[in-house]
Amino acid sequence: MDKQEATTTTMATQTADKPIEELSDVTVRFAGDSGDGMQLTGGQFTRTSAIFGNDISTFPDFPAEIRAPAGSLAGVSGFQVHFSNCDVHTPGDMVDTLVVFNPAALKVNIGDVREGGIIIANDESFGKTDLRKAGYDQNPLEDGSITKQKVHRVPVSRLTREALKDSKLGTKQVERCKNFFALGLVSWLYGRPLEPTLQWIDQKFGKNPDVAEANRLVLKAGHAYGETCELFHSSYRVSKATLPPGKYRRISGNEAVSLGIIAASHQSGKDLFYGSYPITPASDILHHLSGYKHYGVKTFQAEDEIAAVTASLGASFAGDFAVTGTSGPGLALKAEAIGLGVMTELPLVIINVQRGGPSTGLPTKTEQADLLQAMYGRNGECPVAVLAASSPADCFYAAIEAGRIAMTHMTPVILLTDGYIANGEEPWAIPNPADLAKINVVHTTETNSNGNGEGDGFLPYKRDENLVRPWAIPGTPELQHRIGGLEKQDVTGNVNYEPANHEHMINTRARKIELIANDIPAQEVMGPEQGDLLVLGWGGTAGAIRSAVERVQQQGRSVAHAHIKYLNPFPRNLGQLLANYKKVLIPELNSGQLRLLIRAEYLVDAISLNKVQGKPFLISEIETKINQVLANE
Template sequence: RRLDRVIIRFAGDSGDGMQLTGDRFTSETASFGNDLSTLPNFPAEIRAPAGTLPGVSSFQLHFADHDILTPGDAPDVLVAMNPAALRANIGDVPRGGEVIVNTDEFAKRAMAKVGYDSSPLEDGSLDGYRVHPVPLTTLTIEALKEFGLSRKEAERSKNMFALGLLSWMYHRPTEGTEAFLRRKFASRPRIAEANVAAFRAGWNFGETTEDFAVSYEVAPATRAFPTGTYRNISGNLALSYGLIAAARQADLPLYLGSYPITPASDILHELSRHKNFGVRTFQAEDEIAGIGAALGAAFGGSLAVTTTSGPGVALKSETIGLAVSLELPLLVVDIQRGGPSTGLPTKTEQADLLQAMYGRNGEAPVPVVAPRTPADCFDAALEAARIALAYRTPVFLLSDGYLANGSEPWRIPDIDELPDLRVQFTTGPNHRLEDGSEA
């Protein structure tokens, strides 16, 4: 059956590999040529107990044969790895949607933990959906018997079984995922082959079981994309590449002074890999030291950057005011998250606009640049650098947790398309007085 768009949500415990599963499905969808938008959603780093509602992790993917701009609101397909994942997400699935459930996890104790008095698979509460009960854990363990793994090791591959099943349902390519698994577990070849076997078993299950009588096809979005070379990219990665490109176009070394904070830490991690492009990264002891070091680098002639989130902006405000007074170019990259202070580090909210505009002492105006999509983070970084260098001012770059972790296709630009950001510095006096003396 041909469709023009589909929204899929993978949901389970934090340790069930939902982010990896969604990322692999996304990569294969991108290589197939669909337009796509993703929404990873995971609990805080301090994990809730397994099997509870606060501990549910999910990954949503919207892909289509035309241009799309959001990861969607209501998933057409929900893959629920346990009762908590079902209860936390079933309210978003429209009536008639498909629900794939790992029946092996629906034990009485697991259901009671999330408030189910009876099994939702048997009490009629899911009658409005097309439910596919699949014993994912049992089928995965059975498929991996020949590898001699412990039950716990074999169970970890159930996400690959689910990925194989969904790949069959939506005609996704398989070669890339198998190659990825062999690379990821290159030092443990038996585990690599076990995951490949689980992936293939899920594909074969979809093809042979009578419960999945229909597969779906979403054609490539050839009309949505201008001609060029594309890759799938997340917002934080695009922003990192944009900062490197800006430094190269400005013919300046790039300096990042940063203190790790969710969801901005990925930029520090990525830039630390690119010393060959004249990038220097400094992981400071706190937020204030991070921006202080960056401001010193700006004074010394570098394209200076500091990365943070809302709580860090509050700590950096005094130094940002100093940068305004000194008229130094400084990029303050704020990957916004939900709530004040240390709250909700993994949740998305555009919470810092007023703080970015007015959160300093006295009159200290600062330009604010905000990307609109994950791929647009690349262009936003170039624009923020252009403004900072041309007008000798700190600039806020406001991304957020959704843009940072979400992904979409990105056309890799030619170097000739990038703006020239070089600034001609004065090497002599500004002007002469009427008597001929230098001012």
């Protein structure tokens, strides 16, 4: 098929009677230059699918450079959405339909398209220069090199111009509407309604009626093109998912974590202070929270990571619920101050949205390689509670839990998320606020000395049965006290360098964190309570592990999945649970950090599955490894 033939496909003479195929789930990826609007296109397609009633999971994948050279491989931005009529846990292993806006996007993404999948290419951006920028000698759409997928060459740019021939917009503005053509076309292909996007266009571009009208026209033109042109012989349907009844919204991990800490602030009756320094991929938390001032949220964009955490500690001392957010390099900078939080025993939540490391590493790519940093990355014996969220929606609950533990156990808590769940979205069954537990925070107002020689007046380090010290805040009469980073005498909090006291305090601080294990739920398991293999995970790998384990379970194998939310302290039953299986497999997006902890703590010879490519696991990668481990029994 030469180019002329593809582009002269008549539209007007076609009828809309094309066959419709029913599918259970589909993965679509939009890819183009980082300036082509791929994130917006993917986001709108996701939104429409979610409102339509599918279960969804998304994976935005973009370069660290805001505008890498146009047409280059480095500048390719992608957005993948997996939508389904049943429960989905990942954005999908293989792509069913890939929409590419230039040769670079094709080159970067074609390896992920399944055999028999569809590739829709903006034919007009495959000129000589475009091809050269992507390193193609010949046009891959014409040279017969793509044999396993069905290629549809669509002159998106020209059709966009035609649709807008009466528009007042300039050439550049017209060109920028082309992503809506692709969105219209793919919406037709999968039977998605246009209404949600039309409404969104009205809201977004309401102040600019020419742009709004242009986007509407182009969206409809894309849809009509699919309906009438001969390229597509059928379209597809993915019916609504059978999600539990209730009210839903789409949510990303960064948004959920923001809502979660506001909820924790609300449930504890404390104002929220959020100190942060912009860092990818955590900045969105700062953006979200700065828009929630009417919830009493005070955001502080600090001069650096250290100011962000130390200001948060100051706010905590003064009685706010204090949270600081960052990514791996920022956590490293905050280490000394987190130690100060451990020493002063103040509540503080540190959110670490993990990214590829070490050093600056892969700022926009995901990784789980900060677990050991969270556990041990400070001077001295310096234990903190560590939690990990397992999905975008779980970020909400994990953030509340981190706040609860911090405030009721008077300790810094590190909450680990990652770039994958922070930017990925899924539908979220909105909880009833009445179902969220209160967080019981008490600020001491009375002196607490019993007069039996333990010291006079207020004793800031006199502990309760959980070894938790009182939180007395400035402004409270008669409770003036001084805290700081020097070792202190237990009970009085006075500076103290005595050898025995130091060891006692080291042990006390450790024991205080261990006792949190009495205040967290037991570890749950999906699958048989004992058997051949337990697949143990933590963090954002939950969806891929669960899907892989379900597949193997369906083959009748004795495999279970446990996903740890509480990494320090571990749930009380974890050791016993591990002993119930012949083998333990730990898939992680690092070189084996949880495995190190599990081996050290429980002497279990766990097997690793490691991937450190800045990308999440495919379900198939874990499934293959499970089968391999089971075969070696």
